[in-house]
Amino acid sequence: MIQDLLVYALYIAYAIGVLMTFGTVLTWVERKQAAVMADRIGANRAYVRLPFTQVKLVWWGLFHGLADGLKMLVKEDFKPRTYDWYAYAVAPWVVFTPVLLVFAVVPFGGILDPGRLFPSLAGWFGDRTYPLQIARLDAGLLIVFAFSGITIIGAMLAGWSSANKFSMLGGLRAGSQMISYELVMGLTVLGLVLIYGTVDLGVMVQKQSGTVLGFLPAWGVFYQPFAATLFLTAAIAENKRIPFDLPEAESELIAGYYTEYSAMKMGLFMFAEFIEIAIIGALFTTLFLGGYNLPYMNDSGFAFPGGHTVAMSHGWVVVTQLVVFLVKILLVCSFQILIRWSLPRFRYDQVLSFAWKFMLPLALANLVATAVLVWSHQGSVT
Amino acid sequence: MIESLLQHLDTLLLYVFAACALVGAVLMLVLRQPMRVAMALISTMVFLGGIYGLLGVHFIAAFQVLIYVGAVMVFMVYVIMLLEIRESAGMARYSALVVPGVVATALFVGALGYGVWHGYPALIRAAAGTRFGIHQFSISFLTEYWLHFELTSVLLVAAVVAALAVIKVSRRAHG
Numbered sequence: 001m002i003q004d005l006l007v008y009a010l011y012i013a014y015a016i017g018v019l020m021t022f023g024t025v026l027t028w029v030e031r032k033q034a035a036v037m038a039d040r041i042g043a044n045r046a047y048v049r050l051p052f053t054q055v056k057l058v059w060w061g062l063f064h065g066l067a068d069g070l071k072m073l074v075k076e077d078f079k080p081r082t083y084d085w086y087a088y089a090v091a092p093w094v095v096f097t098p099v100l101l102v103f104a105v106v107p108f109g110g111i112l113d114p115g116r117l118f119p120s121l122a123g124w125f126g127d128r129t130y131p132l133q134i135a136r137l138d139a140g141l142l143i144v145f146a147f148s149g150i151t152i153i154g155a156m157l158a159g160w161s162s163a164n165k166f167s168m169l170g171g172l173r174a175g176s177q178m179i180s181y182e183l184v185m186g187l188t189v190l191g192l193v194l195i196y197g198t199v200d201l202g203v204m205v206q207k208q209s210g211t212v213l214g215f216l217p218a219w220g221v222f223y224q225p226f227a228a229t230l231f232l233t234a235a236i237a238e239n240k241r242i243p244f245d246l247p248e249a250e251s252e253l254i255a256g257y258y259t260e261y262s263a264m265k266m267g268l269f270m271f272a273e274f275i276e277i278a279i280i281g282a283l284f285t286t287l288f289l290g291g292y293n294l295p296y297m298n299d300s301g302f303a304f305p306g307g308h309t310v311a312m313s314h315g316w317v318v319v320t321q322l323v324v325f326l327v328k329i330l331l332v333c334s335f336q337i338l339i340r341w342s343l344p345r346f347r348y349d350q351v352l353s354f355a356w357k358f359m360l361p362l363a364l365a366n367l368v369a370t371a372v373l374v375w376s377h378q379g380s381v382t
Numbered sequence: 383m384i385e386s387l388l389q390h391l392d393t394l395l396l397y398v399f400a401a402c403a404l405v406g407a408v409l410m411l412v413l414r415q416p417m418r419v420a421m422a423l424i425s426t427m428v429f430l431g432g433i434y435g436l437l438g439v440h441f442i443a444a445f446q447v448l449i450y451v452g453a454v455m456v457f458m459v460y461v462i463m464l465l466e467i468r469e470s471a472g473m474a475r476y477s478a479l480v481v482p483g484v485v486a487t488a489l490f491v492g493a494l495g496y497g498v499w500h501g502y503p504a505l506i507r508a509a510a511g512t513r514f515g516i517h518q519f520s521i522s523f524l525t526e527y528w529l530h531f532e533l534t535s536v537l538l539v540a541a542v543v544a545a546l547a548v549i550k551v552s553r554r555a556h557g
Binding site for chain 2: 001002005084086087090137138139142143145146147148149150152153156157159160161168171172175176179182199
């Protein structure tokens with residue numbers, strides 16, 4: 001009982017730590033990557049000077065994230081005389097909390113056996129094993145969508161309660177855009193659900209550790225390359241980032257639905273956006289890129305296509321899986337930032353017609369094709 | 383100490399969630415501003431989802447939040463935001479249909495209460511059975527209970543029409 005509590009408290013601390021670190025580091029990655037893409041030197045001004053010396057630690061500008069956080073914490077917490085103070089106060093948290101909660105159902109590693117990992121604790125833990133996942137639920141994917149639906153309400157509440165026309169327009173745009181793309185996102189994932197026959201994210205990852213056609217790793221992206229593209233596009237639109245950042249288009253709406261927010265309340269919106277980049281990375285990795293496993297890898301080691309196997313000790317498997325998952329997330333995040341600095345912003349009517357007239361029919365067609373294929377190969381696909 | 387607390391954590395959380403859901407439901411009936419009403423309803427739905435989660439049916443909890451909060455309430459908040467209903471709703475403008483409405487509600491609740499009370503041992507037996515997974519749920523939902531589900535939607539439409547009849551909707555007031 002206490003062992004369970006300890007392990008899950010550790011998991012939760014790990015998850016929060018990882019998400020907060022990603023949220024901070026991604027602000028820097030975004031700047032640095034923009035600089036690299038534009039052939040500039042980039043974020044290199046913030047530094048920490050060691051006390052009583054002239055040694056300045058620049059560290060490639062990594063302290064910019066720290067400086068941002070500090071600035072938001074000490075800025076004036078401006079409170080407008082809004083129409084609805086309660087909705088105004090609650091909105092940033094309604095946006096921020098669900099983004100963190102989504103990570104609860106994402107598996108970030110295989111099975112952890114504390115007794116095998118630390119032999120000195122074997123007596124205390126007995127033969128208990130824990131999947132490296134905060135909540136192993138059979139409805140994992142549904143819970144992801146349930147939580148990401150709550151975020152929409154937060155954005156709309158923020159825009160509405162600010163009693164500002166820019167905020168209001170931003171809230172309207174956020175609401176319509178997120179509703180449209182949430183639908184597309186759900187439809188793209190349905191194809192994967194058909195193939196794997198489950199909505200449990202842990203089982204989905206395990207099913208991706210085999211091979212398909214003899215040599216390709218059985219990743220979702222090879223089963224559903226089309227759905228993977230659509231999913232990533234819809235997810236970026238859901239996160240309201242360029243080229244879909246109409247709800248907060250600074251040249252049209254100041255800052256959109258969070259115009260009236262300042263200091264750390266505005267920081268929560270920004271932080272939620274950056275954490276969601278990481279969450280999208282984690283979801284994309286879990287659904288399409290084989291989750292925490294390297295190609296041909298499973299919980300006991302590697303099993304290469306030629307029948308060659310390499311056994312690994314439990315400790316190495318756990319460490320490899322944790323690291324591989326983080327690296328995959330970081331790569332997907334970097335790809336999202338690449339898109340963010342490459343494409344210009346859509347016009348607003350184009351965003352909505354793109355969702356309803358282009359992506360939705362494609363997602364439906366993909367679903368129908370998948371259903372027909374799964375039906376005709378019944379039993380041989382999974 | 384901690385062991386016994388952990389064993390009773392489920393019960394404790396159940397009471398907390400139930401109390402919060404009840405408070406949200408009461409607030410929804412008492413408050414007058416549309417957006418506040420919507421927010422109270424959202425909190426009730428989320429806490430109900432928490433109760434389902436505690437009972438071990440996580441997919442029902444997910445459906446509760448996904449459908450009621452993620453779809454229904456998002457649209458309600460969207461509409462309230464679009465219409466910018468800023469004034470509180472008017473007081474005491476029930477039509478004469480409220481009397482049969484209250485009588486029918488009392489009868490309906492009475493019948494439900496009677497049925498639940500007499501079916502209680504069967505409910506206990508069902509709850510003590512095997513774990514109810516999403517696989518099992520999907521099969522029995524689409525084979526046995528699809529008619530009940532469709533009938534519920536008819537009932538909901540009837541409820542919406544009845545609500546419109548009970549409160550006097552004046553089309554001309556406020557444009």
